[in-house]
Amino acid sequence: MLFSVIIPVYNRPQEVDELLDSLTKQTYPHFETLIVEDGSENRCKDIVEKYREQLNIRYYYKKNSGQGFSRNFGFERAEGDYLVVFDSDCLIPPHYFETVNQYLERDPVDAYGGPDRAHADFTPVQKAISYAMTSPLTTGGIRGNKRHAGTFHPRSFNMGISRQVYEETGGYRITRMGEDIEFSIRIIDSGFKTALIENAYVYHKRRTNLTQFFKQLHFFGRARINISRFYPDQIKIVHLLPVMFTLGVLFFCSLPLWSLWLFEKLLVPFLAYFALIFVHSSYKHQRISIGLLSMATAFIQLTAYGIGFLKEWWVKLRE
Incomplete structure (x- = not known):
């Protein structure tokens, strides 16, 4: 199975550097990476060039249209069986694609999502923010765990869809302000099967100050x-x-x-x-x-x- 990783980015070259470095450590090698620069002034093209020999990677620069439509831009050009979306402020653990591949071979689903965690190298503020967004003691912690209520709705910081899902839904209809929620609802309403893959987590840096x-x-x-x-x-x-x-x-x-x-x-x-x-x-x-x-x-x-x-x-x- 070939995965296509679509990463929209806007003025965050340092984050892209760290994300791509984490992708070079994957134990499952069958994936391509598409960086979609969404009208950034501070571009990451030079960062992408660093990884030409280590990753199957392509770089695109386009006029700013927001993260939803930038993901669609990547979907249109992707070649994989599964289209995977990460936020640019994520780090991907080495086992990620191996975990997802094994899960999909055992229990095929049309769309999946994974949880987020705090990396050991995060600052104390980042760890506290991650806690607020994942703790069972806050409303931030209601998603991304096996006890979520109702049908699981994947979120775009860590999400994968089959090519069929994209072809039948057309991808994102709105580009900001809840675009991933709208897309997940439409995927489910279209009759596709979704699942949470608990061990397909990412380290999500989110924001760096309060x-x-x-x-x-x-x-x-x-x-x-x-x-x-x-x-x-x-x-x-x-x-x-x-x-x-x-x-x-x-x-x-x-x-x-x-x-x-x-x-x-x-x-x-x-x-x-x-x-x-x-x-x-x-x-x-x-x-x-x-x-x-x-x-x-x-x-x-x-x-x-x-x-x-x-x-x-x-x-x-x-x-």
């Missing part, structure tokens, strides 16, 4: 409302939990102004929740500092998503 992380999650919240413009039934209770948390925080912060007694009563469960996050993350990473940072990233993960959701919901109401 401000960037807030902006990213704020955008994710807006994206969920954008998806509801296409699929009104795709607002689930789990998507409302960050909104409820955000509104609860606003209510909690207002309590001292009019009910100190109620503030004191609610303070205990609020602190207990974040204490649990601190203990769990500290134990998982064996570092108290990451446990402390994880309390901040979990708070941001919930409130930034909730704020973005409410903001775009208000926009939608006024349309």
Whole structure:
């Protein structure tokens, strides 16, 4: 089986360098790599040239159109049986394609996704961000594990589709703001079989500071409302939990102004929740500092998503 790896990139040559280096270490060699430069000013063409002798790689430069349509650009030019999408800020462990190939030979599916993890070399902030996005104690952790609810919806940071899926669906219909969610819904609605391959994980660097992380999650919240413009039934209770948390925080912060007694009563469960996050993350990473940072990233993960959701919901109401 030949895999075609499609990597859209925008002004991130250093990330592409690290990603391509990880691909040179794959134990399964039957894959090609397509780098799609999406109108970048800071191009990665020279980085790609470094790997000509180590990888079956092609480089394309195109006018900026967003990550969704850049992936379609790669799909159109790919030669593989399976079309695999990675975000440029991922590192791929050596066993990845061997794991996927073995799974597909044993249990063929039309589309798959894998989880993300924190690499040992990540900064403490990156590890804390990864924790917030994968922990069972936050809504970020509801995906990418075998206990996910309902049919598994692959996400484009780590996703593979058969050539038939692309030919019948036409790829991405929107290019930003929830494009991978819309695509996954359409894949499933078209009758294709999806699966989570747990050991086909990637190391996802995501954002490098808390401000960037807030902006990213704020955008994710807006994206969920954008998806509801296409699929009104795709607002689930789990998507409302960050909104409820955000509104609860606003209510909690207002309590001292009019009910100190109620503030004191609610303070205990609020602190207990974040204490649990601190203990769990500290134990998982064996570092108290990451446990402390994880309390901040979990708070941001919930409130930034909730704020973005409410903001775009208000926009939608006024349309």
